[in-house]
Structures are given as structure tokens and as C-alpha cells.
Amino acid sequence: MPVTKKKPVKKSNTIKLKFDTSWSYDPAPESKSAATIKPQYDLFINGEWQKPLSNKYFATINPANEEKLSEVAEANTADVDKAVKAARNAYEKYWKKMPARERAKYVFRIARMVQEKARELAIIETLDGGKPIRESRDFDVPTAANHFFYYAGWADKLEYAFPNRKAEALGVAGQIIPWNFPLLMAAWKIAPAISTGNTVVLKTAETTPLTALKLAEIIEEADLPPGVVNIITGAGETGAAIVNHPDINKIAFTGSTDVGKIIQRAVAGTHKKVTLELGGKAANIIFEDAPIDQAVEGVINGIYFNQGHVCCAGSRLYVQESVAKQVIRKLKDRIESLIVGDPLDKNTDIGAINSRSQLETIQKYLKIGKQEGAEMYESSCPLPKKGFWCRPTLFTNVAQSNRIAQEEIFGPVLSILTFRTDDEVIEKANNSPYGLSAGVWTDKGSKIFNMTRRMRAGVIWANTFNKFDPSSPFGGYKESGFGREGGLHGLLPYLSLKV
Numbered sequence: 001m002p003v004t005k006k007k008p009v010k011k012s013n014t015i016k017l018k019f020d021t022s023w024s025y026d027p028a029p030e031s032k033s034a035a036t037i038k039p040q041y042d043l044f045i046n047g048e049w050q051k052p053l054s055n056k057y058f059a060t061i062n063p064a065n066e067e068k069l070s071e072v073a074e075a076n077t078a079d080v081d082k083a084v085k086a087a088r089n090a091y092e093k094y095w096k097k098m099p100a101r102e103r104a105k106y107v108f109r110i111a112r113m114v115q116e117k118a119r120e121l122a123i124i125e126t127l128d129g130g131k132p133i134r135e136s137r138d139f140d141v142p143t144a145a146n147h148f149f150y151y152a153g154w155a156d157k158l159e160y161a162f163p164n165r166k167a168e169a170l171g172v173a174g175q176i177i178p179w180n181f182p183l184l185m186a187a188w189k190i191a192p193a194i195s196t197g198n199t200v201v202l203k204t205a206e207t208t209p210l211t212a213l214k215l216a217e218i219i220e221e222a223d224l225p226p227g228v229v230n231i232i233t234g235a236g237e238t239g240a241a242i243v244n245h246p247d248i249n250k251i252a253f254t255g256s257t258d259v260g261k262i263i264q265r266a267v268a269g270t271h272k273k274v275t276l277e278l279g280g281k282a283a284n285i286i287f288e289d290a291p292i293d294q295a296v297e298g299v300i301n302g303i304y305f306n307q308g309h310v311c312c313a314g315s316r317l318y319v320q321e322s323v324a325k326q327v328i329r330k331l332k333d334r335i336e337s338l339i340v341g342d343p344l345d346k347n348t349d350i351g352a353i354n355s356r357s358q359l360e361t362i363q364k365y366l367k368i369g370k371q372e373g374a375e376m377y378e379s380s381c382p383l384p385k386k387g388f389w390c391r392p393t394l395f396t397n398v399a400q401s402n403r404i405a406q407e408e409i410f411g412p413v414l415s416i417l418t419f420r421t422d423d424e425v426i427e428k429a430n431n432s433p434y435g436l437s438a439g440v441w442t443d444k445g446s447k448i449f450n451m452t453r454r455m456r457a458g459v460i461w462a463n464t465f466n467k468f469d470p471s472s473p474f475g476g477y478k479e480s481g482f483g484r485e486g487g488l489h490g491l492l493p494y495l496s497l498k499v
């Protein structure tokens with residue numbers, strides 16, 4: 001009898017988990033009717049809505065259904081120049097001369113108005129960027145208001161912040177923000193700048209301009225003197241026009257490391273001060289003595305929060321070998337229960353990916369991870385037909401040198417590695433071009449101090465993750481950028497200190 005050779009079974013390294021359809025939540029959508037979005041927005045320059053000299057507008061869409069929400073102006077070099085002139089004029093004529101306590105009143109007013117309009121701002125943030133309403137409602141908008149409150153409080157207390165020094169504003173600040181926390185990043189940048197007496201030209205990210213434009217409406221209603229805050233829209237070229245404008249004293253940028261490098265080159269040799277808040281590849285470290293369930297929940301929050309569109313996301317997980325099996329099993333179970341879908345639904349855990357191009361970047365890394373030999377697990381939840389979506393995903397069998405362990409993916413994708421000793425994990429955690437944040441999970445206070453002393457990351461969370469407060473400074477080491485935002489430290493980039 002001829003021996004039939006058995007065909008080798010090709011083992012796929014993608015494992016799909018089974019989605020439990022036996023129960024689900026009823027939809028609980030937030031109503032769109034509480035938000036007003038105009039069909040078209042001009043540029044907010046000198047306290048007025050001005051048509052762009054470029055005569056060009058571009059659409060912003062809802063990434064959850066690809067429908068157009070509005071169109072916004074594309075500022076060219078001449079528009080940027082107009083905005084900078086308005087900011088300079090406001091600075092020289094009244095903002096720098098105004099007593100600090102009077103300036104503070106305006107900032108407090110903006111803070112209160114952000115609170116009053118919180119519901120509308122949260123809905124618009126979710127529509128324009130794709131993040132779950134739970135996050136925009138409970139995190140982005142309240143934290144944005146808190147930043148205005150916090151820095152308003154500092155405005156007339158700078159002599160206490162920097163004793164024996166005379167703190168002076170720098171002049172006009174050019175600020176460029178990304179799409180992952182559009183309103184919050186606008187607040188992070190504008191609040192310390194104007195509280196310290198500077199004036200501002202801020203550019204929003206191209207996919208998420210709407211909440212910053214709503215903030216411009218608030219600023220208009222708050223009667224802030226014209227030109228103190230100018231909010232403009234556009235893409236990379238508009239950003240470059242701000243960076244290269246000769247009458248700007250300070251550049252504040254949050255975004256990709258690639259653009260950060262371009263900006264740093266552009267301002268080298270000029271009088272401009274600069275702070276850069278760039279990418280990250282945070283190590284989240286679980287020791288065997290950690291409260292495991294709490295740690296698993298922290299890891300889930302650390303990477304799947306806001307679709308992983310977070311520069312400080314805990315995208316590298318290091319688990320001590322003795323508990324690795326247990327942790328991975330629990331993580332797989334937990335991602336299976338995450339709800340992916342309509343960002344306006346209050347039950348949704350993971351919303352839409354911000355743009356088609358970001359989705360393509362994430363998908364590219366999923367392919368790279370598999371090619372590198374890592375094992376990929378994704379939840380089995382169904383995805384909506386339209387819009388940009390990615391299931392919560394994790395990779396095991398990842399090597400330290402793999403690209404999925406080294407490069408920023410900026411999506412709901414976790415790379416899991418293991419370790420045995422403290423020294424080993426510190427070396428691995430620090431072996432990264434980035435150094436923005438990290439997390440440590442352990443029962444031992446001494447271990448926390450040992451780790452935080454030796455890890456090179458700007459923020460290290462212990463037995464928690466992704467916690468923010470306006471009074472706490474935030475910023476990176478190495479290619480994650482430099483300068484601090486938040487807290488007393490966040491005042492410094494907007495001041496020159498004289499004796």
C-alpha cells in the first residue's frame with residue numbers, strides 16, 4: 001500500500017478568540033442634538049472670524065462613519081502672518097501691561113465656560129475624533145477645564161512660584177497640537193501661556209479641529225481682548241509657517257517625533273524657545289508580587305484607553321516569568337469583553353481609529369508583528385461596516401529587538417515580553433529611543449523607588465496608569481522630547497526669569 005504523506009498543517013500565528021454573543025448591552029447613545037456644528041468655520045484671528053486669504057477650506061469627518069461634519073479654513077503663510085501680527089499687537093498693547101490678577105479673571109472665566117459647555121464639547125470631541133463619549137465626557141473635557149482653573153490660579157502668584165526672580169512673559173507663542181486629545185491639548189498649551197502674560201497662535205490638527213474652534217467661540221464670548229488667543233486651522237504647511245515665522249518667541253509642539261525633529265532643526269540658531277512633547281513606547285512592568293487583577297485592569301486601561309492614541313500609552317508590557325501565563329490568560333479574557341463600536345454609545349470601550357492613515361499605520365504594524373514571529377491575539381468582536389476600526393490586539397512571544405517592541409504603533413496593540421530580575425527589566429525598559437512614561441506594579445514600596453530611580457521616563461505610575469492632574473508635570477526623556485507641561489514646571493517654558 002502506498003504511504004500517503006500527510007500534508008504539513010500550516011500553523012497560523014493569528015489566533016481569533018470566540019466572541020460571546022449570548023448577552024450584550026442595549027445601546028445607550030448620547031444625543032447629537034446637544035451639539036451645534038456649523039457647516040463651515042473661518043479662522044479666529046484678532047477676536048473675529050476671518051475668511052482665509054488662501055480661500056481654501058477642507059473637510060473634517062467623523063471617523064466612525066466617514067461622514068463629513070464640517071469644513072474648516074486652510075491657513076496659508078499670509079494667514080499665519082496675520083494671526084502673529086494680531087498676537088503681537090495684543091501682547092504689546094494690553095496683555096503684558098494688564099495686572100496679573102485681571103488676566104487671571106479672563107482665564108477663570110474660560111474655565112467656567114468650558115465646564116458650562118462640557119456636554120456639547122464632549123459630543124463634538126467624540127464626533128470629530130472617534131473617541132468614546134465616556135472618555136471625552138469624563139476625562140478630556142473636565143481635565144481641560146481643570147487646566148484653565150489651575151493656571152488661572154498661578155497668574156498673580158508668579159513671585160511665589162519663583163522667589164527672588166522677576167518672571168516675564170516671552171511674547172507670542174506658536175502652538176501646534178495633535179489629534180489624540182484635541183481640546184485637552186489646546187487647554188494644556190493656551191492656559192499656561194496666557195496666564196503668564198503671553199499671547200497665542202494655535203493650530204489644531206487637521207482631522208480634529210472642531211473642539212478648538214468651539215473653544216475659540218468660548219474665548220470670544222468670554223470677551224478676551226482681541227488677538228490674545230488666535231486659533232487657526234490647516235495641515236503641516238500651516239504648522240511649518242508658524243514654526244518659521246520670525247516674530248514668534250516660543251514654539252510648543254505635541255505630535256510625532258519626526259515632525260519634532262523638523263521643528264528643532266528649524267528653530268536652531270534662532271531666538272525661539274521650544275518645547276517638544278513627542279512619541280512614546282511606555283513600559284508597563286508587572287512583578288510577581290503585584291495584585292494581579294488590579295494590574296491587568298491597569299494594563300487594559302494603559303493601552304486600550306482612547307484606542308491607544310496616547311503618547312504615554314503602556315504599549316510594552318513586561319511580565320515577570322512566574323506570573324506571565326496567568327497575566328496573559330487574564331488579558332485575553334478581558335480584551336474579549338471590551339466593546340468596540342459607536343463612540344457616542346456610553347457603553348463603548350474602544351471607539352474609532354482617528355483616520356484612515358492611522359488605521360493603515362496600525363495595520364502595517366500588525367503585519368510586521370506576525371512577520372517577526374510574534375503570536376497575535378485579537379478579540380473576536382464584530383466591527384461596524386463603515387469607519388475606521390481596530391480590535392483590541394495583543395502580541396506574545398515578542399523579542400526586545402522586534403519593531404513592535406521598539407516603535408510607536410499608536411493603536412490598541414499591546415506587545416508582551418517577560419523578564420526574571422529587576423536589573424533585567426530595567427535594562428529592557430530603558431532600551432528604547434523613547435522615555436515618556438512607564439508603569440510599575442508591585443506590592444513593595446522599596447521596589448517602586450528602586451525602579452523609578454533607575455528608569456528613564458518622564459512620568460512613572462506605580463500601581464496605576466494614565467493618571468493626570470494639572471498640578472503634575474508631564475514630559476519626556478530622549479526622543480520623547482523635552483520641556484515640561486503641567487504643574488509649576490509648566491510655567492517655565494513661557495517665562496524668562498530675571499534677577
Ligand code: NAI
Nearest residue numbers: 177178204205235236239240255256259278279311408410
Ligand atoms: P504629526 O506630528 O504629523 O501631527 C501633529 C501636528 O503637527 C499636527 O497639527 C500637524 O498638522 C502638525 N505638523 C505636521 N507637519 C508639520 C511641520 N512640518 N511643521 C509643523 N507642524 C507640522 O503626526 P501625525 O502624522 O498625525 O501622526 C503620525 C504619528 O505620530 C502617529 O502614528 C503617532 O505615532 C505619532 N503621534 C504622536 C502624538 C503624541 O501625542 N505624542 C500625537 C499624534 C501623533
Ligand code: MG
Nearest residue numbers: 060061128207
Ligand atoms: Mg474629524
